[in-house]
Structures are given as structure tokens and as C-alpha cells.
Amino acid sequence: MQQETTVVVGAGIIGLCIGLLLVRAGRKVAILEMSHPGSGASFGNSGLISVDTALPMAVPGMLRHVPGWLADPMGPVAIKPSYVATVAPWLQKWVRAGSMDRVLASADALRALHKDAFDGYRELLGRNLFADLIRTSGVVQLWETEHESRSDAVARQLREKHGVRSELLSSETLRQMFPGISSAVKRGILLPRNGYTVSPARLTKTLSEIFIQAGGDIRCERVLKLVPREGGGFNLITNVGYHQAHSVVLAAGAWTKSLLDPLSIRLPLEPERGYHLLLGDCSLELQMPIMHRERGFGFTQMEDGMCLCGTVEFAGIHAPPCEERALILRRHGEKIFPGLKGTNKRIWMGLRPSLPDSVPAIGRVAARRDLYLAAGHGHYGMVGAPATARLIGDTLMGRTPTIDPKPYSLERFKQG
Secondary structure (H helix, E strand, O other), X not given: OOOEEEEEEOOOHHHHHHHHXXXXXXXXXXXXXXXXXXXXXXXHOOOEEOOOOOOOOOOOOOHHHHXXXXXXXXXXXXXXXXXXXXXXXXXHHHHHOOOHHHHHHHHHXXXXXXXXXXXXXXXXXXXXXXXXXXXXXXXXEEEOOOOOOXXXXXXXXXXXXXXXXXXXXXXXXXXXXXXXXXXXXXXXXXXXXXXXXXXXXXHHHHHHHHHHHOOOEEEEOOEEEEEEOOOOOEEEEEOOOEEEEEEEEEOOHHHHHHHHHHHOOOOOOEEEEEEEEEEEXXXXXXXXXXXXXXXXXXXXXXXXXXXXXXXEEEOOOOOOOXXXXXXXXXXXXXXXXXXXXXEEEEEEEEEEEEOOOOOOEEEEEOOEEEEEEEEOEHHHHHHHHHHHHHHHHHHHOOOOOXXXXXXXXXXXXXXX
């Protein structure tokens, strides 16, 4: 590969959307991916495309729940004991990001990035493939407590601020909507504009095929280092090659930080590990996803089974998966639907590339004029991908961005 105009590092949902928009704009684009397209966090996530969700992970009132979560073997958060010292600085930044002024700013940034995701996917996929892969059914959130917590109140405030439509659901209404649901569930919220993909894996595979058909190139190579070239651009050292690029877009998910560190570019990115358990022959069928806010997990009806997904584990990139974290999801599922039956078809773990304020880093890196970042989408990669691609495309092509790029700048982390 000689003199590629733009190299995108990473063929997850973010990198594929960027590559496709750039090649359609007339750029010569290659994507380098260590495995195959969509094989990282984009493969087995919950599939949610939450266009009406702009809630950062850290909000006022959240911190007081953390000790209880960590003490509970079935809790939504776990930290590997040997990793505590490593993750502590990131967690301190996460706590600071939970102040109300920063939450409001983060929510504004997430709202701008998420609200037009369905239109973005229609543009990328075309109407027929969009209808095949994506459902705009709405999403229900559940609670087992009768009264909202402080963090719930913040979420409601943000919905009201951004004009998000929502419908309160009583326990009786929930039993009508979801026969067999536990009486322990006391209330819920319907977000009618949210949706999901029936297969994150097939969505990314389809985007990769469209990208190649449009003239793009995908190569199965692991980028080991970016070496700046005199006069601009980069040399890329991979496990099997050595390439030149005029510009590079880093969309490498949890591995983005390791490529930035040798360039002395600091990104407070943490690989936040999430799990799923896919049930086959499941007794439960859902017309829309359900997310349990207190237990930190949810149900999504995928085309290959019922996906129970969620939880957060801090253990770094290289620690082996803890399969018990996935099996716990079944126990949670049986608490919410006591009659739940099904075979454990697949256990999976993925690395969410998470930043403390939940707002991804998107745009040109000030210290390296030919380097662009599209990383740190955390729990929101599926919904943030189309707008991220537009923002990168506008910036790289010298167009006026349709979204204000400032909230996504890497420079914000210099403020602490």
C-alpha cells in the first residue's frame, strides 16, 4: 500500500462509518484492523441506538452507590483487585466529571452527537438495508424502587432540557406490556424514539462490504506504531507491513491510547469491560429492548437469540474474561422474568473505550496536524458513529462542521 491518502486505524462501527463517508467524498481510504471488521466492542454490545439518550455515566448522586455495587458479587460494577491502583486516577477524573456543570455540558455534546443517528444510518446503509438491520421500536427502562434517586432526577432534568419525549410506565402497565415480568419491578419509562440493531455484527459487516464496494480497502493488520514523517503524514508500522499515509484517523477503540502514548499525546481512556450472554431457544420474546437501570443490564432481542448484556468491569485490556460476569446476567434476567428459559448459547466480553466524561474525543489533534481522533465513545458507539463520521469528514475535508467540534476536543482534558 503506497501513499494512501487517508488511513483509518480500526474497523469497528466508528472506523467503518468514517471510512465510508470519506471514500464517498472522493478520498482514497484504507482501513487497517487487527482482526476482521466489527470484531471488537462493535461485535457483541447491546445494539442500542439511543438517539434520545444524552446521559453521561457519571452524574450527581452516582458516587454514593459505588461502594455497594463493588461489595455485591452481582452488582453492576467490579474492579479486579490487582487493577485498583491502575484505574484509580481514571476513577478520580470520572468523579470530577460528575459535577452538575460538567454533566450539563457533556449532555449537550452527547445530544448533538446522537439525535440524528437514524438519519445518519439511512444515509450510510440505504433504506432497504436500514429496514433490515435497524428497528425504531423504542426502549423501556425499569426500576425496582418506587421513587427516583438523585441520579434519576438528573436524567429526567436532562430529558426535559432537551425536549426528549418519554412516557412514565406504572407496574400495571409494565405487566401488560411484558407478561411474566416480576412484581418486584415498580416503574418504568418508555423512550419511544430510541431503537436498536438486530445484529451489531451484521451491521458492521454490511458497512464493511459497502465501503469496499465504494472503492475502500480493508487490511487485516495490527498497527504497532505511528511514526511522524518530515513534511507531514505518517509511516505506520504494522505486524506485517510498513505503510505511508498523508493523514491518519485513529478509531482503534480501547487500543487507541497505546498508539498515542509514543507520540506524547495523553488520552485518559479506560478499557471498560462489558459482557453479554446470548440465550438460544428463549422463552422470552421482546418487541423492544429493556434496560434495568439499577442492575446495570438489559435485554435485546437479536436475530440470533435473546441478548442479556451489561455490567462494568475494570481489569485492563489483557486480563482474561471473567465468565461469571456473563453468567450473572442470567441470574439478573431470571429476577426480572422468573419464568425465563433458554440455553446459554454464547458468552462474550468486549472493551468499551471510555473517557471520564462519557464524551468521545473527535477531531484533529493539535500537536499533530495530520492526525485525527475518533475514540472514547464508551457505551454510545453504536449511536454516535454516524455523526462522528460526519464531524471527522468535515474537519479532514476542510468543510464547516455541521456540529460544533469544540466539546469533543482532546484539549478539554488539559483542564483536568
